[in-house]
Amino acid sequence: MKRISYVIWDWNGTLLDDVRAACGAFNTLLVRRGIPTLSLEHYREIFGFPVRDFYRSAGIKLELEDWDRLAAEYHELYLADESPELADGAFALLRHWKEQRIGQSVVTVSEQTIVNTQIQKFGIRKELDQVIGVSNLHGASKRDLVHGFLDSLSIPSAEVLMVGDSLHDAELAREADTQCVLVASGHQSRSRLETTGFPVYDNLAALASAVLRQGNYL
Numbered sequence: 001m002k003r004i005s006y007v008i009w010d011w012n013g014t015l016l017d018d019v020r021a022a023c024g025a026f027n028t029l030l031v032r033r034g035i036p037t038l039s040l041e042h043y044r045e046i047f048g049f050p051v052r053d054f055y056r057s058a059g060i061k062l063e064l065e066d067w068d069r070l071a072a073e074y075h076e077l078y079l080a081d082e083s084p085e086l087a088d089g090a091f092a093l094l095r096h097w098k099e100q101r102i103g104q105s106v107v108t109v110s111e112q113t114i115v116n117t118q119i120q121k122f123g124i125r126k127e128l129d130q131v132i133g134v135s136n137l138h139g140a141s142k143r144d145l146v147h148g149f150l151d152s153l154s155i156p157s158a159e160v161l162m163v164g165d166s167l168h169d170a171e172l173a174r175e176a177d178t179q180c181v182l183v184a185s186g187h188q189s190r191s192r193l194e195t196t197g198f199p200v201y202d203n204l205a206a207l208a209s210a211v212l213r214q215g216n217y218l
Helices: 019-032 040-046 051-057 067-080 090-099 112-121 143-152 167-176 190-194 204-214
Strands: 006-009 103-111 130-134 160-164 179-183
Touching (some): 019 040, 019 067, 103 112, 130 143, 143 167, 160 167, 179 204
Parallel strands (some): 006 103, 006 160, 103 130
């Protein structure tokens, strides 16, 4: 891989360890509708973007739902859970790349106000150039955000590293011809992530160890 000159971070499941909170909130939606709940393992095997498809695969009949109300209901449950924490290794890696003068930004499917609040809570805003989220709760895609942000950078795409936890992150990296690494501690299983052909680390702490050991090449 080429040298890293810029890092585009995913948020949920990557920098933020929130998969259990997300799974718990979603299971409450299922219980309220009389649908069997998901184990964490099953959740990670079927979760994906757009999340409408994930909801259908879990048994929610979207034709009987108001999508905006359903999305709001989920986020109310998710945000009521105060258990999510910054992933182990996140701060060390953010600080390392900051000290190396490697720019870093978050680009996420999370709604802008939500991600701003969460990032402020964990005190990492100063490590980041930009925090870019979406304007709704729909969880559809960050494709336009990623491509638009890359267009704004005066850095060759081959020197940009995308760090994420999903097939969607890998798909966008491939489209944009950036580097990509994935962590298997987020919202999708290692077996799914390995199908992308990109490097997969057990978690962000393992990625941080590799970066600190090998320098800014992966």
